[in-house]
């Protein structure tokens with residue numbers, strides 16, 4: 001058993017130290033953060049991804065497991081996270097842990113207020129995990145961590161004003177300005193998916209009608225394709241054949257594949273959701289005026305089939321068009337790992353550089369003959 005794992009199992013000892021450290025270190029900038037590898041964890045609706053990421057955004061090792069079912073207690077999700085971190089710590093130094101969660105995280109980034117796919121309700125996740133893992137922990141919304149990764153290492157590098165839009169089953173969003181994630185007063189800024197774009201439109205799971213994500217997301221794509229297939233429209237013959245008449249088997253990746261192969265209906269569906277994407281982006285430009293929009297998430301795999309109609313609609317809808325510079329609309333570069341990489345990099349802002357030497361000191365101390373190395377100065381470093 002490694003010294004770290006043993007300390008985690010003994011738990012409690014360094015608790016107050018860890019919590020104080022987290023509070024203070026959050027104000028550090030990425031420029032002054034220690035160049036140490038950290039662990040990033042992305043908790044999505046179906047899977048949990050954990051990885052050790054170096055300061056240049058390279059993934060050193062990656063693990064994944066299924067997300068515990070919604071019916072399970074919050075403790076089960078916590079146990080899953082702890083186990084993944086302990087597993088990675090067998091082979092890597094753990095200096096800090098960053099969590100990107102699909103849910104609302106409060107402005108202090110300590111509590112998950114609500115997560116649609118998990119049993120978390122006002123869950124004090126950061127402190128619970130810091131207590132158990134004995135390293136600084138950072139919690140953030142997964143769209144924020146993905147945006148951070150794209151800004152640091154991906155499509156948004158060098159942009160001072162960036163808005164990220166992730167098209168998955170719904171729409172996630174994040175705002176970055178001058179190297180900072182803008183979270184709003186209560187931590188829930190960037191919920192662009194629930195801006196109303198069609199009064200009285202499609203019903204949304206949030207309880208309202210006509211939300212943007214009902215017109216431009218993976219769900220919208222699949223809903224429209226299934227509707228056409230169910231109506232036995234001649235334009236849908238291709239996709240009906242492909243799924244052998246099982247309309248329930250129509251998925252986003254299948255529509256993307258067929259569109260790439262030139263299926264007219266699937267290309268049109270991407271033109272439709274691309275159009276709505278551009279309209280929504282023009283609205284965001286009117287409010288936020290960023291220099292760059294990064295489009296990520298599973299649906300963005302369609303690339304130009306989606307981005308080209310989005311750019312066209314954006315240009316046609318942008319307020320003040322012709323008299324203002326236009327923001328770039330680009331596809332995200334980091335793929336499904338973006339949330340994990342960003343969580344790890346944000347965790348470096350709370351990481352403790354001395355961890356490696358400190359741990360060596362602990363190991364030597366436990367072996368016996370080097371007890372003098374645990375000097376008062378060493379302790380002071382630990383407290384800092």
Ligand SMILES: [Zn+2]
Nearest residue numbers: 194204206211
């Ligand atoms: Zn909604």
